Amino acid sequence: MIKFCSSRGADTGNLCRTRNIFVDASARYLVGLICLGLIVSMWGCGPKRHAVKGKYARGTYKPYRVGGHTYYPLPSSKGFVETGYASWYGPNFHGKRTANGERYNMYAMTAAHKILPMNTYVRVENLENNRAVVVRINDRGPFVKNRVIDLSYAAAKKLGIVGKGTARVRLVALGEVKSIHDGTVAFKKTPDFKHGDFYVQVGAFTSKENAFRLRNRLRKYYSGVTVVKGYTNGHYYYKVRVDAPNDYNKAKRLERKLESEGFQRAFLVAR
Numbered sequence: 339m340i341k342f343c344s345s346r347g348a349d350t351g352n353l354c355r356t357r358n359i360f361v362d363a364s365a366r367y368l369v370g371l372i373c374l375g376l377i378v379s380m381w382g383c384g385p386k387r388h389a390v391k392g393k394y395a396r397g398t399y400k401p402y403r404v405g406g407h408t409y410y411p412l413p414s415s416k417g418f419v420e421t422g423y424a425s426w427y428g429p430n431f432h433g434k435r436t437a438n439g440e441r442y443n444m445y446a447m448t449a450a451h452k453i454l455p456m457n458t459y460v461r462v463e464n465l466e467n468n469r470a471v472v473v474r475i476n477d478r479g480p481f482v483k484n485r486v487i488d489l490s491y492a493a494a495k496k497l498g499i500v501g502k503g504t505a506r507v508r509l510v511a512l513g514e515v516k517s518i519h520d521g522t523v524a525f526k527k528t529p530d531f532k533h534g535d536f537y538v539q540v541g542a543f544t545s546k547e548n549a550f551r552l553r554n555r556l557r558k559y560y561s562g563v564t565v566v567k568g569y570t571n572g573h574y575y576y577k578v579r580v581d582a583p584n585d586y587n588k589a590k591r592l593e594r595k596l597e598s599e600g601f602q603r604a605f606l607v608a609r
Contacts, residue, residue, distance in 0.1 A: 404481050406571075415458040418511035422486030423504045424462065426494030427479075436477035443490070450477035450488035459512040462487060464497040464505050471496045472512065534608045536582040536589040537562075540601045542575045549576030556580060582606065 401410045412418070432444045438456040442448075449460065454475050463470040473493050480488040487509060491500065499505040540556070543549040549565045556563045562581025567574060580596065582589035589606055596604040 415511035420509045424507040426489040428491035449473040450479035461510045537579045540604045541578040
């Protein structure tokens with residue numbers, strides 16, 4: 339039920355408000371924040387692959403960095419539901435290593451996701467034609483704004499998005515695979531937490547004065563508005579935060595309200 343995000347700094351006077359992904363998972367298991375990165379696709383609609391190496395190569399629960407942003411994989415896929423745009427990647431990556439160490443097979447029913455646990459089965463529904471497929475997560479991506487999943491060629495073809503390149507989809511996590519026996523998939527049991535400690539970050543400044551100016555403006559309409567000083571990549575930043583309800587749905591409504599008031603890249607964070 340919780341959202342993870344990592345903010346990135348902004349130049350003086352500019353807000354750093356980056357959208358994140360909302361998921362139903364435990365805030366108590368988080369060690370930090372996650373922020374959606376924005377990098378350019380290197381082929382068609384599929385972004386460049388960024389495999390995680392070392393002892394976390396299979397499972398990839400370790401935080402990783404892409405395009406200057408840090409991503410924190412979820413400890414569980416329990417209750418994960420997400421809506422956004424799907425893209426796909428194919429020939430240029432066929433046979434190359436995926437983030438979990440497998441060889442990418444463009445004809446297999448797999449996909450890339452930024453933070454879902456590896457080997458999570460996900461039902462993907464194309465909201466534009468009502469087609470649906472089930473894929474297994476074995477890679478990381480897509481690192482492009484508003485895209486929530488990068489499908490294999492086979493999955494994209496069944497969903498009818500190969501020619502178009504992208505489509506609006508709905509993701510529902512079915513669970514992480516524990517074992518497969520005689521064709522029957524057994525999923526891992528996961529904890530189910532319903533609440534968390536949230537806030538919405540609406541800006542980050544190199545200028546202390548600009549941060550406090552925004553704080554004072556927001557305090558006219560919201561309670562629990564604070565400025566927190568942080569140090570990232572050799573620079574100090576002053577982050578403006580608004581306390582949110584500890585119920586996920588209510589916290590998300592606050593984030594949307596702030597977006598509607600001009601903070602279009604405000605993002606919800608679980609402490």
